Amino acid sequence: EVQLVQSGAEVKKPGESLRISCKGSGYSFTSFWIIWVRQMPGKGLEWMARIDPSDSYTDYSPSFQGHVTISADHSISTAYLQWSSLKASDTAMYFCARRIAVAGGAVDWFDPWGQGTLVTVSS
């Protein structure tokens, strides 16, 4: 079974650093990009960034560029999302998902999704 399992909920203070993880299993981890999506409380989905685990090439949404960093360790089939200095406004649920691409990458979709990691930032 293809699945993505994310790390557990985190409670942090403003200014602290954090790294959350997303571990893939049941498929070749380096054959599919991983994407990260934010969902703030009671709000919709926002695409944050994507990474190619085979070479760690990354793409960021302008809204998140410079505030988060994504990475991957293909030796343990795990992708990461990290912050160096959290803000209260980073409080949200974060999802990872596997990107399936066909037609040379021109057509793609996300499946499956991780269960989500709730990050709470509060003083």
Added chain:
Amino acid sequence: QSVLTQPPSASGTPGQRVTISCSGSSSNIGNNTVNWYQQLPGTAPKLLLYTNNQRPSGVPDRFSGSKSGTSASLAISGLQSEDEADYYCAAWDDSLNGYVFGTGTKVTVL
């Protein structure tokens, strides 16, 4: 900010047909395929339809999708109580050089 616009809510009685629209532009829906995701309360999103109208294995044929120009739509026929969820459209945007999601539609079964 979402660049794909959906109605905030939709509802119907069991057995009815519900349609959700997703309005975009030439840089996203007009030039790329649309996917739909279902998010049941308190759970992660799940792929519902891909490449405009393709159903993954396990998704009931009550769910169907279409695309025309810069708009797409999701139809649920034979509405069931377990269909109560939030539904999101999504597409790649050539101008933003990134993925965009719809504003989301909450479906209520009356």
